[in-house]
Amino acid sequence: MLMSGAQILLECLRKEGVTHIFGYPGGAVLPIYDAIFDCHDIKHILVRHEQGASHMADGFARSTGKVGVCLATSGPGATNLVTGIATAYMDSIPMVAITGQVRTSVIGKDAFQEADITGITMPITKHNRLVKRVEDLASAIAEAFYIAKTGRPGPTLVDIPLDVSRNQIEFDVETDYPKQVNIPSYRPAGPSGRVPDLQMKKAVQLIAEAERPVLYVGGGAIASGAQAEVTALAERTNILVTTTLLGKGAIDETHPLAIGMLGMHGNAYANHAVNNADLLIAVGARFDDRVTGNVEKFAVGARIIHIDIDPAEIGKVIQPDVPIVGDVKNILTELIKQVQPREATAWNDQIMEWKEAFPLVYPNDGNLYAEYAIEQVNEIFDHDAIMATDVGQHQMWAAQYFKCNRPRQWITSGGLGTMGFGLPAAIGAQFANPEKRVICLSGDGSIQMCIQELMTATVYGVPVITVIVNNRSLGMVRQWQEMFYEERYSAVDLQASPDFVKLVEAYGGVGMRATTREQLRDALVKAKDVTDRPVVIDCVIPTMEKVYPMIPSGQSVKEMMLRHDLEQVKASVHADGETWSFSDEERVLEQVVEVGATGAESAE
Amino acid sequence: MSNTIVAQLQQQHTITVLVDNHPGVLARVAGLFARRGYNIESLAVSVTDNPEISRMTIVVNGDHRVLEQITKQLNKLVEVTKVVDYTETAAVERDLALIKVNAEAHHRGEIMQIVEIFRGRIIDMSDKAFIIEVTGGTEKLDKIIHLLEAYGIREMVRTGIIAMARGSKTASRTGRDTE
Known part of the structure; x- marks a missing residue:
């Protein structure tokens, strides 16, 4: 059949099982939108800003594991996708971004709404491509999907000039759409890839020898769908599991072997566990600086097994004793078979002691705090809601207090830390999961970065519930200014x-x-009854609240500040009623370190 | 001074990268180096006997770990077929220089002697200058350039190192050289 490039594009998307396209029209994509006019099985969601489209595609992908698709016109449409593409890239989220481009005959001539989007997105896509001939379009789309979802997932971009989507060729999707993509230079590890025997033996041996092992599980476990395997490995070996921000949900967080998040704002007991471990089993995690702090002082006594699908992650930050490259689910399945069962040891008791000694706490003075709001979300929505967050203090509170019982229940911009991500990501997740409730936890800063997507939610009857933790300030920046910049609130x-x-x-x-x-x-109970439109709850909390625990940037567990440390120390330093200031920092830190040291000693 | 040269040599790696001969591939590779903070000492690119494949020879500075990261990150680029590090391999390395040097009548004889010793060629001659073509490893070229500086170098261009393993072994186009 004679088809235009635009029609071919939609045929290909259909073949890839695409159900939703988040997009915004414009001159260079007119033929594509003309084809969409006749397309009824793929739902096009008209956003209010292209950034919203990219975050929605991202939220769709994070909540399902499927490839999210967004569409924008050339020039500003394409550049508005950039933040969303970079967000997906940093967190290894499968996404295909389709952009219009000016006609091939005027590319490079500074035509109206021309931008070199393949050049711009080169460092933030797994791969991208400008399609110059309609004959190449189908294979470009097939490759874009294949690359986005295989190996370590990530966003890809296909740039389609106006004439390419307008030109017609004979096309039959059944015969002309590549059934298999074969790129000789791209051979990612797959779910059934070969397991490296020697490395597995070494790993099994290290686990058998370890007295103080910890499992450190990241987003790779979510990407490969390995919750059952992570849990089974933990249960077989009685090794406690700490997760990264993106690893939340890799094990049910109410599981007795789960010790929550580690890192800068992680649980104190999780950080003490890692700091005192003699074996760290990193599973689909990349030793991000928000996890390690000062790398030189991170888990110094531990041998390291690093399991990752991306060979470039091995040795990027920390040189492991046993590197294992492969799909996490695949590797763990084999590891569970080979590893000897272990009983819970005194080390498990030790970590539980730390858990009691350094619990997560917030003021129990009856006032409204973000932490309370998150606990109520857990409870009122029966631990079943999908939680999307923005970025800042509320995100860290949510990471600490929101309890995931399954993967893909937690949607947050980790690597890039994109404010404005939450609401559109929640909307994307809601489209993918119509039977679930989706909560967006945001802040009064973040929400204003993509607030226009409330209109999208209303138009499509998307009942996303946004809880704005409103402290009337950019809280995380303010917290740093208070702690490290002499309270010079800028x-x-x-x-x-x-x-x-x-x-x-x-x-x-x-x-x-x-x-x-x-x-x-x-308000939450009422919101639960609203099922046809967005809800916003303006949750007013005190301005000066801070996120604890906190390991200051580039430091180590020794410098971890706990809420009661700092508050008590501040109170004692200034019993005379003066306000606390930066000049007291050293004294405070000294005392905090002592508290930390006490914790470490009790490990012996 | 010789110590610093030795230190530099220890850290210098010549790698060959086989890539798909697509527009934009050079930008991807160059962009990767810039983004990850790796410094390119020299870069030579041209098409191979297979017109679909281009071959880049890149000289980079860095220790073992940096080189390992460079190799792995390059391999992640979809259009990169193969990365070979020639540092530990017996390989032929060549650099070509064109040097336009002042050649007043009373110096011509000396310059021609130097050129002969270095097995270079004079490929252009005017009343005031020669263009000298010379090929060899980096050190050889550095030496002749140093000697010619005495007469005044007006202009110079070097291709950057290209390299090929000795013997029958090739940088095969298929399969990837990982781990």
């Missing part, structure tokens, strides 16, 4: 913000405000 005051309740009402959604615990609970 450009963090957001006293002047819109009335979020009125704003969501203007967008056609439901708005509620909570300033007390009761109001917050009521």
Whole structure:
């Protein structure tokens, strides 16, 4: 059949099983939108800003494991996708971005709405391609999907000039769409790849020899769908599991062997466990600086087994004793077979002691705090809601207090830390999971970066519930300025913000405000009954709240600050009523270190 | 001074990268080096006997770990077919220089002697200058350039190192040289 490039594109997307395209039209994609006009089995979601489209595709992908698809026109449309593409790239999320491009005859001539999007996205895509002939379009799409979802997943981009989507050729998707993609220079490890025997033997031996092992599990375990394997390995060996920000859900967080998140704002007991471990089994994790702090001081006494699908992650930050390259699920399946069962040891008891000694705490003074709001979300939504977050203090509180019982329940921008990600990602996740409730936890800063997507949610009847943790400031930056910049609060005051309740009402959604615990609970219960439009709950919390524990950037567990440390120390330093200031930092740190050291001694 | 040269040599690696002969591949490779903070000492690119494959020879500085990362990151680029490090291999390395040097009448004889010793060629001659073509390893070229500096070098260009393993072994086009 004679088909235009645009029609071929849609045929190919259909063949890839695409159900949703998040996009925004424009001149260079007019033929594609003309084809979409006739397409009823693939749903096109009209966003309000292309950044929203890329984050929605991302949220769709994170909540399902499928490839998310976004579409934008040339020039500004394409560049508006960039933040979303970079977000997906940093967190290894499978996504295909399709962009229009000016006609091939004017490429390079600074045509209207021309931007070199393949050049711009080169460092933030796994691969990208400008398709110059309609004959190449089908194979370009097939490759884009194949590369995005295989190996270590990531975003790809296909740039389609106007004439390529307009030109017609004979095309039959059944015969002309590549059934198999064969790229000789791209051979990723797969779910049934070969398991390196020698390395496995070494790993089994290290595990058998270890007295203080810890499993450190990252986003790779989610990507490969290895929750059952992570849990089985932990149970067989009684090794406690700490997860990274992106690894949340790789084990049920209420499992007795789960010790929560590690790193800068991780659980103190998880950090003490890693710091005192003699064996660290890194599973689909990349030793990010927010996890390690000062690499020289990270898990110094531990031998390291590093399991990752990406050979370039091995030795990038830390040289492991046993590197194992392969699909996490595949490797763990084999490891479970080979490893000897272990009983829980005194080491497990030790970590549990730390857990009791250094619990996560927030003020129990009856006031409304973000931590309380998150606990209520857990409870009111029966531990079943999908949680998407923005970036900042609320994100870390959510990482600490939101309990995942399954993978893909937790959607957050980890590597890039993209403010504005939460709401569109939640909307994308809701499209993919119509039977689930999706919560977006945001801040009064982050929400304003993509707030226009409330309109998208209203138009499509998407009942995403956004809880804005409103502290009237850019809290995380303010926290750093308080702690490390002598309380010189520069450009963090957001006293002047819109009335979020009125704003969501203007967008056609439901708005509620909570300033007390009761109001917050009521609002969440009411929100649960709203199923056809977005809800925003303006959750007003104290401005000066900080995220604890905290390991200051580039430091180690020794420098970890706990809430009671700092608050108590501040109180004692200034019993005379003066306000605490940066000049006290050293004294505070000294005392904090002592608290930390006490913890470490009790390990012996 | 000789110590610093030795230190540099220990850290210098010549790698060959086989890539698909597509537009933009050079930008991908160069961009990777820039983004990850690896420094390119020299870079030579041309098509191979297979018109679909281009061959890059890149000289980089760095220790073993840096080189391992470079190799792995290059291998992640979809259009990179193969990466070979010639540092530990017996390989022929060649660099070609064109040197435009002042050649006043009373110096011509000396310059021609130097060129002969280095097995170079004079490929252009005017009343005031020669263009000298000379081929060899980096050290040889450095030496002749040093000697010619005495007469005043007006202009110079070097191709950068290209390399090939000795013997019958080839940088095969298929299969990837990982781990």
